Amino acid sequence: MKNIFVGPRVALTVPQPEDFDEISDWYTDGTFVRNLDTLPARPLSGEALEQTYRNLNQDTEFYFHIRALDDDRLLGFVTLFNIDWHNQICQLGLAIGDADDRGHGYGTEALNLMLNYGFNELNLYKVCLDVISTNQAAISVYQNSGFEFEGTNQRAIKRDGQRLDLYSMGLFAEDFQPRIKFN
Template sequence: MSPRHLIGFLGSKVRLAAPCPEDCMRLSRFTDDYEYLRNMDTDIAIPLTPDETGSSSVRRDNGFEFALRTLEGNRFIGFTALYRIEWNNRSARLAIGIGEENDRGKGYGSDALTLILRYGFHELNLNRIALEVIEYNEAARRAYLKAGFREEGRQRSAVLRDGMHYDLISMSILAEEWSAQSGLPLSFQSTHTPQSGDMVAGGFSQRNGNEQAALSLSELSSVPKGESEISPRIGVGAVILNERGEVLLAWRNRQPEQHTWSIPGGKVDPYESLETAVIREIKEEVNLDIAIDSLLCTAETIQPQQKEHWISVLYSTKVIGGHARNLEEGGAIGEIGWFPLNDLPSPLACFAVPGLEAVKKMYNQN
């Protein structure tokens, strides 16, 4: 790609701009927001004066800070920074903040994240960018995972808020992972070679007897290509039971297995663990926060006419937050509902049947 076609400071919603003196006033007002402070830092929450904000501390910490301005209206909405840069190790830490509550959840943060990662890996020639996110800041954690970050570990009970202890999650992204995620080239080869025991996003891959949850993405996708050069795709699904023992099903509007009732789920993104994928998909599709109880089985969907071949890993899960509602109206799924295990609607998606049968067996044994 020619650099003439790549404007490094310009995204689809925001741009990276030089901080201005008046921005310090806005940053200071942001710190009047208790939630903003609680998500941004693990330190004691206290409003800051304009003199205590700004980029001077970032520059002292060997870093680069940008103001975030909207393309529409040129409004100052926050900041992003790469700091604590170790040039010898080609590593840095990342910070990003959207100040006003009304500006959150509108894609500004994700667009800014795309820009600052590109700046770090292309302009600064970094190999690793890391950050920390507090356990309860789930929106930020999902955004980082979607951008290609991986969880590396947790500092247990490192943050005390309102009488509750929370983990501090360490995450990072390497240049080669960002390149694969973004499709943009690198000018160097990373020396990192993934090993079978490497941590993946969402935790360690574990081998447990004959359970197939231990299968890595590379193992699942190693089926040889056929003459049509269509490779199997990797999916996840969740059998979600409520307190009445009913299972959540969704009507499929699209292929694969169009016009059937199925358990919610979806595809695994590059560099995303299976468990992270199923938790993300359920939140994005039906607005539920889930916890995984156990692996159920794997399932295959093979439809040569539609050029569809899916290998899916199915989990037994429980709801820990949210209320079920269709977040994809007019999209892949239509009506959703809770159904007794002994009175399921038809037709059922072939993909869902093995998981539902496995849960029925477990439920009857209990």
């Protein structure tokens, strides 16, 4: 039987208490935090991040840390949240923390592991996400994994005195074609 949490180079893992201090460091990177969320950027302590994790609704949120298989390095996190079980639909969030780890395919691999988990283990029908129009790297990862644009919330985000669009993207279970080989 294949391990649904392990890909060729990354694994989706249970968060460890010591991980949250490292994630806190990512929240001091303005680019990271401003691409991650539409809320105002602010640093968060490891303690605050761990408390947020402990308060997740276990029935509607599935949150994993992304680790490199070769050295067990923390790369990021991925989550399925706001799961509507009746309609089999949810939202997705993904982040690769350290700028040096971006652009190497870790996000694509983690995304494909999470989509496989969502569609084949949780029996979801559709996964949705929102992404800021200026986050071209994330948009490319999502498109390469099969997500399609579903709508634009025009000028929904204000950054540096400019108004930016917020794109809604979605992927149906029947359209999911894994971009990685599962172990």
